[in-house]
Amino acid sequence: MGGSRGEGPGRRRYAVVGTGHRAQMYVDALLGPHAEVGELVAWCEPNPARMDFYDDVVRAAGAPLPARYAPEDLDKMIDVEQVGTVIVTSPDHTHAEVVVRAMDAGADVVLEKPLTTDVAGCRRIIDAVERTGRSLVLTFNYRYSPRNTALKEVIASGEIGDVTSVHFEWVLDTMHGADYFRRWHRRKDLSGGLLVHKASHHFDLVNWWIGDLPSRVYASGSLQFYGASNARRRGLIRRPARGSNRTTRNDPFLLDLRDDERLKRLYLDAEQHDGYLRDRDVFTSGITIEDNLSVVVDYARGATLTYSLNAHSPWEGYRVSVNGTAGRAELEVVEREAVLVGKDGRVVVDPSAVTDAAAGGARPRGERLVVQKHWATAEEVEIPAGEGAHGGGDEKMLRDLFRGAEQDPLGRAAGLLDGVRSVVVGVAGNVSLETGLPVRTADLRLGLG
């Protein structure tokens, strides 16, 4: 990373902007495996209770407590604390403002996906990087999971020839998928909807797998499962407004924050300060995002992508088929085989913990990559075991992030251009959803490179 702040013989000085759920991965990394190269010096966050939570994490690790700053003092924080890099884990709609201010104040940025939520945000970030010369790393952890890397290797090897089309289906289950309808993600102005917030991971994967640029996007989708009017249509009436209510425990769609000490401290105990409700019923009104989405993307060199996202599936995972001039590759991943409900009416987080579900029924958890060339039988490609979150992606990404990539022949480290190229599909998709027409990415004038 460029610049002089926070560098030198000592450790690089990091500040975390937004101390909610996602911040934990970076905090743990800087207190644990990467403590010798990086130091946590400040929090920038509006909610004191969430900073209290992370202060306890730091205290337990025996490290000095970071200084506290409000969002409006971001620039002051970077100056006073001599911050070299800010790690941005605040909500999506804040990304552009935070990146611009951090770079103008002289810091490099590690930014959680998505880059931002709209065209204006992309332009502001591109301009800040060009103007300041600061470094922007976008943390696309999915590139690092061994199965996704394995598919990249198959395509890059030329085994299936030139890519002509990709079919990509992603299903989010009634546990993970439902969670996007409880809090800020449920509003398109705050998250960009699932085409931006969630699918930018997936569009980045396709861009990276096939090494091409998206040129035209057509999207169709709607809210068909969550939300008040869908619930009414299915007879789901008289529901509580939120999940943390002891009388309504036996409902798998309700999230009771008191069941999980971490969630309770991060959100329930914190809501008195900002009114941020983490556990809203998924069948309340006010949802402005879609839960079923289909997208067709044309790529510059001629390939097409057909993509779909469903956010209320009974299982979670994805299927990708890549057609090439010499054959076809298929990746199937089951991340959670089922969402089950225990005797107490609550969702079982790990279904394999429930005895009769241990075998996963007809769809066991796992992953399979199959390659079939023309005039040949199919062959299964071995996928190296990956441990930890996001298919083992998080650990590898953190090592590259904090220590620098030793070798990156597949180009896994992502920067500004990758962020723009992935988010542009969702942003163009949102325009297409509004107009009913296909959108040429060139017309958004973002300079995809």
Ligand SMILES: NC(=O)c1ccc[n+]([C@@H]2O[C@H](COP(=O)([O-])OP(=O)(O)OC[C@H]3O[C@@H](n4cnc5c(N)ncnc54)[C@H](O)[C@@H]3O)[C@@H](O)[C@H]2O)c1
């Ligand atoms: N790569 C991944 O797999 C992954 C997973 C989860 C979240 N994320 C990303 O991480 C980011 C945060 O998600 P989360 O689930 O932790 O959300 P969260 O709501 O749990 O946490 C966000 C925090 O930011 C704070 N905040 C709000 N406005 C702020 C501002 N202007 N400046 C500083 N802090 C502000 C909030 O008070 C909250 O503490 C999102 O961009 C999300 O897309 C990425």
